[in-house]
Amino acid sequence: MQKNKQSLQKRVFRSAFSFLRFFSSEKVEPIPKLMKQTGIKIAFIHNEKRIHTGMHTGAAQINRLMAQTLATFGVQVRHFYPRHQLFDTPVHLRGIANILFFYSMLEHKNEILKFDIIQGTTYTPLPFLTFSVPVVCHFGSTIRGYLNAVPPTKKLSVSEKGVFQELAQLNIIPELDLKTFRPLEDIADIEIVSALKATACIATSKKVQRELIDIGVPSEKICIIHNAIEDYWFEPQRIVKIQSPHLVFLGRLGNDVFTLKLKGFSRLVNFYRAFPDVPKTTICMTTNRKLKEWLRVAFPKHYMYVNLRKDFIPGALAPLFGSILFLSSRYEGFSLSLVEAMSQGLVPISFSVGVAPEIIVNGENGFIVATEKEAEGRARELLSDDNKRIHMANEAKKTAEKFKSTNIATKLIELYRDIKKNHKLKNKNNGLNL
Numbered sequence: 471m472q473k474n475k476q477s478l479q480k481r482v483f484r485s486a487f488s489f490l491r492f493f494s495s496e497k498v499e500p501i502p503k504l505m506k507q508t509g510i511k512i513a514f515i516h517n518e519k520r521i522h523t524g525m526h527t528g529a530a531q532i533n534r535l536m537a538q539t540l541a542t543f544g545v546q547v548r549h550f551y552p553r554h555q556l557f558d559t560p561v562h563l564r565g566i567a568n569i570l571f572f573y574s575m576l577e578h579k580n581e582i583l584k585f586d587i588i589q590g591t592t593y594t595p596l597p598f599l600t601f602s603v604p605v606v607c608h609f610g611s612t613i614r615g616y617l618n619a620v621p622p623t624k625k626l627s628v629s630e631k632g633v634f635q636e637l638a639q640l641n642i643i644p645e646l647d648l649k650t651f652r653p654l655e656d657i658a659d660i661e662i663v664s665a666l667k668a669t670a671c672i673a674t675s676k677k678v679q680r681e682l683i684d685i686g687v688p689s690e691k692i693c694i695i696h697n698a699i700e701d702y703w704f705e706p707q708r709i710v711k712i713q714s715p716h717l718v719f720l721g722r723l724g725n726d727v728f729t730l731k732l733k734g735f736s737r738l739v740n741f742y743r744a745f746p747d748v749p750k751t752t753i754c755m756t757t758n759r760k761l762k763e764w765l766r767v768a769f770p771k772h773y774m775y776v777n778l779r780k781d782f783i784p785g786a787l788a789p790l791f792g793s794i795l796f797l798s799s800r801y802e803g804f805s806l807s808l809v810e811a812m813s814q815g816l817v818p819i820s821f822s823v824g825v826a827p828e829i830i831v832n833g834e835n836g837f838i839v840a841t842e843k844e845a846e847g848r849a850r851e852l853l854s855d856d857n858k859r860i861h862m863a864n865e866a867k868k869t870a871e872k873f874k875s876t877n878i879a880t881k882l883i884e885l886y887r888d889i890k891k892n893h894k895l896k897n898k899n900n901g902l903n904l
Contacts, residue, residue: 508544510886512537513582515550515572515590515598529591529610531780531806532697536882539698539875543883550575550582561649565656573597586890593657593664602897604669604889610697611674611803611824612681613658619801620731622647629842630736634727642760643727662686669889674804675825693885696825697804698878702781703813704871707788715853716749716773716793717742718816720783721807725758734798734821737842741796742769744846748853751793753778753786784814791815792856792863794849795836799823812836813870815863819848829872835865 516533537547552574559567572590575582576597582588588598589606592613599605623634623646637643665671665687673679674697682692719738724730742750749771756762762776775786795816797808802824809825812818818836820826830836837848852859 507546508883510587510883510890511546511548511585512540512886513548513550513585513588515575515582515588515594517551517571517591517594529608532608532610533591535698535700535875536878539879540882543879545879545883545886548585550578562652565653568653568657569593569596569660586893587669587886593660595668596660596664599664599667604893605667606670606672606885606889607664607668608672609661609665609674609678609682609803611678611801612685613654613661614685615678615681615801615803616732617651617654617658620728623727623731626731626736627842629740633736633739634730637727637730637761637764640760640764642758642764643730645727648726648728669893670885672885676828677824678803693881695878695881695885696873697806697809698873698875699806699810699813699870700781701875703784703810704874705784707784707791707814710789712791713789713793714749715859716751716790717745717849718750718787718790718793718795718811719752719754719798720787720795720811720816721753721797721799721805722755723758723761725756725761732800734800737798737845738796739768740842741798741845741849742772745849746770749773751775751786751790753783783810787811787814787816792817792860794819794852794859796845796849797821797823797826802826809870809873812866813873815867817852817859817862817866819845819852821845829869833862835862835869 514533514537516529533549537549540547552571572594573596579598579601582598583601583603585603587604587606588595589608590596591608591610593607595605595607623631626634634643634646638646662685665682665685668691671682671687671692672695673682673692674695676694679689679692679694683689721733722729723733723735730736746769750769751773752765753775754765755777757777762774766772766774775783778786791814793816795808795811795818797805797818797820799805799821800823802808805820805824805826808818808820809829812835818826818830820830820836820838822838822840827838830838832838837845839845839848852862
């Protein structure tokens with residue numbers, strides 16, 4: 471008994487030690503020598519997530535792009551993040567572990583609190599909400615949005631349910647539904663606390679703005695700033711031989727049943743199977759080895775890139791100008807892959823998720839659909855009319871230009887200046903001299 475007690479104490483000590491030891495930060499994003507500094511200093515708090523190719527994805531990708539672009543405008547930005555999660559965390563406590571993950575940074579609060587504004591992805595700046603420095607919570611999506619969008623397998627259509635049953639029978643997924651949603655529920659709840667207490671919230675789409683309002687965040691505290699994509703998406707397209715139109719999927723698939731349902735994987739499978747004679751290209755991210763192996767041989771005329779380095783993707787899409795992008799997701803807060811594909815002249819067929827209803831005009835630069843059958847019908851319409859498809863491809867490219875990184879930087883700086891001005895005024899009224 472005494473031995474077990476000592477063993478438990480050692481595990482707790484190692485966990486706490488790893489919590490603090492692996493806190494890290496990076497040097498300030500370099501500001502061009504000839505650039506006049508704005509006098510704005512931002513601390514970015516986030517997790518660092520990379521796929522095995524070393525490329526940042528999701529929130530980490532956006533944080534880095536924002537930081538790099540802000541630096542070119544004279545804003546001083548520094549990244550702060552803890553490096554390692556607590557280990558041996560039971561499944562039902564992983565949400566709490568993710569939340570506690572960021573509290574380790576309080577050991578370094580004196581350094582972080584020197585900045586004018588602290589910004590993080592959804593709940594990540596939670597430990598700093600009690601201090602006087604303004605906090606901005608950046609919502610590219612919400613966990614509550616995920617939970618509301620993903621149904622249990624039994625509520626899927628027969629054809630979609632069949633896809634997941636097929637994956638389960640082949641042991642590609644271990645179960646048809648997650649055993650517990652507690653980690654996601656915990657994070658969804660803490661996102662509400664963070665959003666309500668933050669100085670300001672950034673929503674990357676009108677959809678995310680509505681979700682924040684629904685949880686009680688005052689609309690005047692929410693600023694819609696769309697995400698941006700890297701400048702290399704807008705470099706001159708290489709000269710290639712344009713192929714006959716493909717059906718294309720671009721984006722993250724995930725590894726578990728919940729994420730596969732979130733990304734509409736069964737919709738994608740059914741869409742591909744509806745067009746056996748049409749070439750297909752899948753550019754996806756997943757670490758589920760069995761899923762990758764199954765996908766490679768699941769469809770005729772199927773070309774596949776898995777975990778391709780991000781800056782190589784425009785080259786892979788270059789020959790597919792005028793092809794059809796299918797955005798199968800049940801939920802997106804924004805959808806970077808939609809804008810990325812449009813920048814290369816792919817015509818989107820998308821469900822009404824993320825920023826899609828804000829930028830897609832039916833019949834002009836893509837289509838918004840409500841059902842799988844409608845998606846198939848729109849695809850047949852495009853495949854039968856080359857002139858219309860090419861015209862819409864060019865319009866899609868024009869639409870994507872609105873999401874250059876300079877646009878997001880301009881809007882962020884405007885927000886930061888307002889926050890800094892109001893904070894200074896508030897402190898002056900309270901008798902503080904800053």
